[in-house]
Amino acid sequence: MSVLVYTESENNKFKKSSFEALSYGKALADKMEVKVFAVVINCSDTESLNAYGPDKILKIESQDLDEFSSKKYAHAIADVMKSENANIVVLSSTPDSKYLGAHLSGLTDSSFVSNVVELPESINPFTVKRTCFTNKAFSLTELISETKIISITSNSFGVIENSNDPQAENIDIKSIDSNQKILNIEKESGSVTIADAEIVVSAGRGLKGPENWGMIETLAETLGAATACSKPVSDMGWRPHSEHVGQTGKPVSSNLYIAIGISGAIQHLAGINSSKVKVVINNDPEAPFFKAADYGVVGDAFEVVPSLIEKLKAR
Amino acid sequence: MNILVCISNVPDTTSKINFVENDSKFDTNGIQFVINPNDEFGLTKAVWLKDSNNATVTVLTVGEQSAEATLRKCLAIGADKAIRIDCPANDAYSVAKEIESHCKQIQYDLIICGRESIDYNGGLVPGLIAGLLDYNFVTNCVNLEIEGSKATFSREMSGGTEISECQLPLVVGSQKGLVEESDLIIPNMRGIMMARQKPLDVIQSQGINAKTHDIKFNKPDAKSEVKIIKADELDKLIDLLENEAKVI
Numbered sequence: 168m169s170v171l172v173y174t175e176s177e178n179n180k181f182k183k184s185s186f187e188a189l190s191y192g193k194a195l196a197d198k199m200e201v202k203v204f205a206v207v208i209n210c211s212d213t214e215s216l217n218a219y220g221p222d223k224i225l226k227i228e229s230q231d232l233d234e235f236s237s238k239k240y241a242h243a244i245a246d247v248m249k250s251e252n253a254n255i256v257v258l259s260s261t262p263d264s265k266y267l268g269a270h271l272s273g274l275t276d277s278s279f280v281s282n283v284v285e286l287p288e289s290i291n292p293f294t295v296k297r298t299c300f301t302n303k304a305f306s307l308t309e310l311i312s313e314t315k316i317i318s319i320t321s322n323s324f325g326v327i328e329n330s331n332d333p334q335a336e337n338i339d340i341k342s343i344d345s346n347q348k349i350l351n352i353e354k355e356s357g358s359v360t361i362a363d364a365e366i367v368v369s370a371g372r373g374l375k376g377p378e379n380w381g382m383i384e385t386l387a388e389t390l391g392a393a394t395a396c397s398k399p400v401s402d403m404g405w406r407p408h409s410e411h412v413g414q415t416g417k418p419v420s421s422n423l424y425i426a427i428g429i430s431g432a433i434q435h436l437a438g439i440n441s442s443k444v445k446v447v448i449n450n451d452p453e454a455p456f457f458k459a460a461d462y463g464v465v466g467d468a469f470e471v472v473p474s475l476i477e478k479l480k481a482r
Numbered sequence: 483m484n485i486l487v488c489i490s491n492v493p494d495t496t497s498k499i500n501f502v503e504n505d506s507k508f509d510t511n512g513i514q515f516v517i518n519p520n521d522e523f524g525l526t527k528a529v530w531l532k533d534s535n536n537a538t539v540t541v542l543t544v545g546e547q548s549a550e551a552t553l554r555k556c557l558a559i560g561a562d563k564a565i566r567i568d569c570p571a572n573d574a575y576s577v578a579k580e581i582e583s584h585c586k587q588i589q590y591d592l593i594i595c596g597r598e599s600i601d602y603n604g605g606l607v608p609g610l611i612a613g614l615l616d617y618n619f620v621t622n623c624v625n626l627e628i629e630g631s632k633a634t635f636s637r638e639m640s641g642g643t644e645i646s647e648c649q650l651p652l653v654v655g656s657q658k659g660l661v662e663e664s665d666l667i668i669p670n671m672r673g674i675m676m677a678r679q680k681p682l683d684v685i686q687s688q689g690i691n692a693k694t695h696d697i698k699f700n701k702p703d704a705k706s707e708v709k710i711i712k713a714d715e716l717d718k719l720i721d722l723l724e725n726e727a728k729v730i
């Protein structure tokens with residue numbers, strides 16, 4: 168028995184969410200009194216993982232996996248699960264990890280629970296707390312099968328240092344055929360993504376038009392934050408779809424969520440409820456968002472935001 | 483071409499969420515059920531493919547009789563036939579297994595699901611179906627073109643868009659962008675009349691055991707009162723974020 172953590176990387180660098188997943192895996196393994204292994208796909212420099220306590224690092228190097236493929240990655244991790252006799256796999260909740268996780272649970276007939284926010288309440292039976300109904304509720308869920316996969320909500324557990332001195336071991340996996348191939352990747356340059364961000368700056372219809380987003384971008388840049396928006400803003404094409412957050416858009420689980428000119432409709436709140444600290448800037452003191460916020464500024468965004476940027480820069 | 487659209491029947495987005503039976507069950511009392519929004523984008527896309535690729539569109543839900551109203555609405559939107567697999571949707575695995583078993587009897591070239599359902603939010607069923615059938619799979623799909631037996635598609639990924647191609651069969655996790663919000667087909671009177679004539683078959687379930695089980699639900703703790711900061715005292719806000727909340 169052991170715990171496997173898939174530590175996702177990009178351009179030969181681990182994602183922060185991988186350190187969080189590994190921290191979680193380590194704490195889980197300690198609780199279960201078993202070992203925790205990190206699975207690494209095509210990332211040569213694994214030293215940065217040591218701080219989070221893996222007992223062993225399992226390195227897969229394969230040209231066949233140069234490009235992400237949920238099927239090939241799921242097969243690769245399934246192979247490792249078998250060879251290491253691992254019964255629990257921990258994943259982060261990046262788009263790629265969630266993508267391959269569901270595929271993996273189908274392949275390996277495992278119980279899979281996503282959006283997990285805490286260490287298991289009990290190991291036998293294995294029960295975890297997860298969010299459901301788009302953050303309007305939590306469920307205590309039991310994973311029944313022998314093999315289990317859990318993906319954890321980002322920023323829910325945190326990154327916890329727990330240094331270890333693991334061996335790195337190369338492992339071979341069977342290559343599998345797939346007629347699915349990537350033609351092109353269009354990257355948005357330089358911006359922080361909502362999924363990875365610790366701070367998200369979000370704006371709504373109160374901004375009046377797309378030409379007014381300059382100050383939102385500047386505020387985000389000043390804080391190292393990702394930008395987001397409410398649904399009507401993306402529906403009207405003021406901002407790209409990828410920024411739409413809420414129940415029918417992307418979920419946000421950042422440490423800080425700043426909402427500017429957003430009324431706080433139930434569908435919007437549902438998607439951002441699991442963010443830890445919420446700041447609302449709105450000129451209507453009756454805006455429902457104030458009820459869901461930790462800090463509120465009643466004021467005109469066109470005055471408050473530039474002034475806030477100035478003060479943050481002067482820090 | 484044969485298209486299956488898997489439909490999850492979910493509480494309307496404005497629903498208040500409550501639980502009964504000692505917090506072990508979702509309280510459906512007074513809840514309006516609707517087509518899962520992510521599935522609606524997929525269904526509209528499927529109806530478009532009917533015309534462009536001469537496809538037949540079947541909608542399927544795993545669920546109890548109460549879900550049939552939602553299936554009728556899908557027929558009114560333009561699906562050709564509907565299937566209900568008769569059992570409660572206990573967890574993602576049992577739902578996916580039921581769908582897998584149906585897909586082994588009837589070959590579909592394209593299986594469209596939503597990226598995730600807005601109730602249990604697993605985002606699991608489409609990947610599970612793909613894993614169980616070992617089909618190609620794309621989720622967070624924002625574009626899809628079918629030409630003969632080849633599919634070209636895009637998905638939203640961290641910080642960008644990835645464009646890929648593959649041979650059918652393919653399982654798709656759809657979301658907004660696959661078609662636009664303004665493209666969503668709203669059933670008209672003719673659609674609703676026609677839907678009454680279209681077949682809605684109920685098939686027996688395989689009786690699959692669930693692999694996960696929700697023991698107990700609870701709602702988040704009530705929030706503490708918001709702290710209001712004056713618009714001309716933003717230094718105070720920065721101080722609170724820095725030293726009280728410790729988030730900047």
Ligand SMILES: Cc1cc2nc3c(=O)[nH]c(=O)nc-3n(C[C@H](O)[C@H](O)[C@H](O)COP(=O)(O)OP(=O)(O)OC[C@H]3O[C@@H](n4cnc5c(N)ncnc54)[C@H](O)[C@@H]3O)c2cc1C
Nearest residue numbers: 371372373397398413414415428429430434435450451468
């Ligand atoms: C099925 C369904 C799903 C939905 N899913 C989502 C979803 O996922 N995400 C989502 O966001 N919405 C969603 N919605 C829409 C939601 O109901 C609201 O309509 C939407 O969130 C409102 O967006 P908004 O707050 O930007 O705009 P508005 O409601 O128009 O609010 C604008 C706010 O800006 C304030 N304001 C105006 N001028 C200023 C100023 N100068 N300075 C400061 N503040 C100002 C106003 O006081 C107001 O509070 C969904 C709706 C439905 C029916």
Ligand SMILES: Nc1ncnc2c1ncn2[C@@H]1O[C@H](COP(=O)(O)O)[C@@H](O)[C@H]1O
Nearest residue numbers: 488544571595596598599604605606607
């Ligand atoms: N009971 C169900 N019957 C048919 N399809 C379903 C069911 N539950 C989920 N799905 C499909 O799987 C998608 C993702 O659901 P979920 O894994 O529950 O987040 C939904 O958008 C539907 O397309």
